[in-house]
Amino acid sequence: MYDQLKSIIADQLGVEETQVTPEAKFVADLGADSLAMVEMVMAIEDKFGVRISQQEIKDLSSVGDALSLIKSRMGGAA
């Protein structure tokens, strides 16, 4: 699942997959702006069949945050 997430993030934000590490910050490290964050979340929702609220988008800071949110949303199964 992490590999799929990495690939979506790299594709949506136009960065190399090697830049997408759990510590990477979306805005500071991967150059995302607020609209890119929404678009990326919409792609994640489509891929994993989860729903991420507007507040949760605003709270997403790093790739690791996204990973744990999706894991918890999918019932902890990774």
Place this chain on the structure above:
Amino acid sequence: MFSRIVATGSSVPELEVGNDELAGLVDTSDEWIVTRTGMSRRHIATTDTTSSLAAAAARKALDAAGLSADDIDLIMVATVTPDNFTPTVSCQVQAALGNTAATCLDLWAGCSGFVYSLRVADSMIRAGGVHRALIIGAETLSRVVDWTDRNTCVLFGDGAGAVVLEASDEPGVLACVTRSDGSRGNVLRIPGLANSNPWAIKAASDADAIAPPPSVISMDGQEVFRFAVGAIQWSLEESARIAGIDISSIYRIIPHQANNRIIDAVASRMGIERDVFYTNLQRFGNTSAASIPLALDELNRAESIPVGAYLALVGFGGGLTWGGSVIRWAQTA
């Protein structure tokens, strides 16, 4: 009985304001605005009003059709920035044109106002009560923009677009669908007047509770973005389904000109070539209810749209409201 568009017209204020000039008002830059919106400049009213722009656009559409004012029996204006609560913009347009034959009707549906108006006028024509309608989208949003808010003030422009819609045996408007979701109204707002009558003041425990909120645009950009992408997709799919055509056979899609990034996202998610979407927001910004007829008129004058070509018009905006229409292009004058 069907309705079809037989002429288009538009009008914008003379003054153009570029991104660099906005950078002198708020903390922004040309690069910031272009990257996040696709916009480079917009027209801003100084002496023009919503009614004067609407009337100018209407005159151009009538001229293009070779019609006189009294050939029109319905004047509809979609706007969120009327000059008055009463008289309506449509009544002011009627007076400016010297028309005496029409019923005049304003419609408020945010940036979806033009598609909503098209649905109403199409229904009235098909019912047999109206023969020829002027449908106008007109705005002076610059009067409700918060010029200190860098997130919103860069987005909007002023202008008007108009079409003449007339009864026909040949189908023009093949489908027109609209939807609303009032429960999400707060994501995009322009507050109206507070009630400050003497009894309301007495009843208010806190004087601040009745302080008039400024009538300026506020919006949650992320929320609007997510809504817009879904709304455009639904509107296109539903209107194409009812029209009985495949989306891939649409010659041009004219979306509400809110933001390039919204349109890019829809094109990529739906697998539609970006060039199929006609955009002029680079030069006009978001003109709310005026954006679709303004873009349609520009397209119509810039190139000859093949007769019989399918066009899709898609609106989405405050309310929340959204909707789409598929039309088969008729010969225009």
